Every structure is written in structure tokens, then in C-alpha cells.
Amino acid sequence: MFTTTEIAVLVIVALLGHAMALFWHLAEKRDSPLCSTRIYDVPLKKGQLQREFKNSVLTPLHAVLLGAMLGFGFFDNDSWGSFLITLVCTFIWAEIWHYFSHRAFHLPSLLWIHREHHRSQINSPLTAVSFSFLEKLIFDLGILLPLVIADQFISVNFFGLAAWFIGYLVINSFSHANFEFRPANYNRHVGKLMATTIYHSLHHSRYTGNYGLGTRVLDRLLGTEWEDYERLYDRVCSERRPLSRLKERT
């Protein structure tokens, strides 16, 4: 039913979130240069890691849903052109879907779906895989179901979609570290479009604003970006002064 390569890719998608958490745990423990620029000098809440680990058992849901759709016969185009088109379209759609669904989750009536992820105000190696089941289900189905519909017309490539999930799991893990690894001048060029770890840390510590997934584009267009973000980035990365309070402004 599945090829060996497809099974191998699904296993990677299922386990990568935890592998990245382990990577950050070891990097911090061994004083890796990746952990030289701390963002918040604030301790984690008691019991945070245990709570996040319990939530993280749901992470293989990405692979289960992706595998189920492959099993139903979707996403069977195997050309390189389709791989690239699928990857680019998924990237763009995921930014749009995540931004608007994330803003909806912050409405008082829907916050219960998203609250579990926000119980982590300072991020840990496991925060990137700590969500409620319903939030992850909505996130995944919102990405996959439009592609199932698109598959009827343009034929979607499974590996292009899996490549996006792999990129998402790696980048999302970097976005939830309490360390910024990008250079101090990042926001002078590519950082005008792309989000950073500090960008998403502010969303957790302040609870609102900076809703974007991998980019700043929709936050900037729709006025939901924290106005002191770039100043704060300079303070943490150039002056090497971490923030000492959750609501600290610059």
C-alpha cells in the first residue's frame, strides 16, 4: 500500500518534533553556541516540562492524517515540478491559514482550544509540541483538506507536502527556543519578511500580537505586530541583554 520511502518519510514526520525537543535539550545542557543569546532570563513555571511532555504525545497526528490521505489515494503526483509547486503552495496557504485561525483562537469564545499552548509563557524545548488535540486537528485539517480539493484539479505531490511538515517541525522548534540564533542585523534585510524566535517569544509572554507562523507579512499588513519588536530584537541580540520580566517593553 505504501512504499518504503513513504513509510520512512511518515516516520520522520511523526518523530521529528520530539527529536528537535531532544536536540534543544542537549544544546542547552552542553552550552552550545546556539544557546548563547538568551531571550528571557525568567524561569519556567513549576511542572511546565511535565505538562508539555504529556501534550506532546499527540504530535504524530500530523503523520497519521498525512498517511491516511495518502492511503485514500490522494497526493499521488510524483514529478519534481509537482513537488516544488506543492511545497510553495503549502507554504503560502499555511501562513494564511495559521494567521487567521490563530487570531480566531484568541477570540474569547474560542480561546479554550488554544489555551493549553499559551500556558507556556516562557518557551522550553517541548513548547513547540505542546498543544491541545483539537488545536492540532484544526491546524492539520485546515492545511490538508484544501489540498485534497486542489488534488482533484492540479494533482498534489505527497513528498512536497511532507517536506513542508518537516520544515514546519524544525522551524517551529527553533521558534519556541528561549534563544535567538539569528544574527544581530537580521531585521535589516530578510528579517523584514521572516519571523524570528524573539518574534514568537513575544506572543507567548504578552499573550497577543505577532500571530504569524514563519513570516511577519500578515501581522504587518493587518497591524497586529508588536511595535517594539525590532528594538527588542536589537537589545537582546546586539546588547546581549535578555528580558527579565514577561511584560517588559522597550
Ligand SMILES: [Zn+2]
Ligand atoms: Zn496564540
Ligand SMILES: [Zn+2]
Ligand atoms: Zn507558540
